[in-house]
Amino acid sequence: MSTPASGAAIVRDLGRVEYEPTFTAMRAFTDARTPDTPDELWIVEHPPVFTLGLGADRGHLLAGPGIPAHSIPI
Secondary structure, eight states, X not given: OOOOOTTOOEEEEEEEOOHHHHHHHHHHHHHHXXXXXXXXXXXXXXXXXXXXXXXXOGGGSOOOSSOOEEEOOO
């Protein structure tokens, strides 16, 4: 992790992490931000997942080799 200079973003290299808890942590960070919170760039790798937007239909997914599908409430 780097320390921000004035106005610079913090870079967090989290390595390989699970998708859902990391997405939850990112949402919590975003929800807790104030105007004084520095921007952050989270660099992550996660196992394969399908992410489904608001208009997605799970019925359109083909049977996959155990790849989980997550609905994204954005």
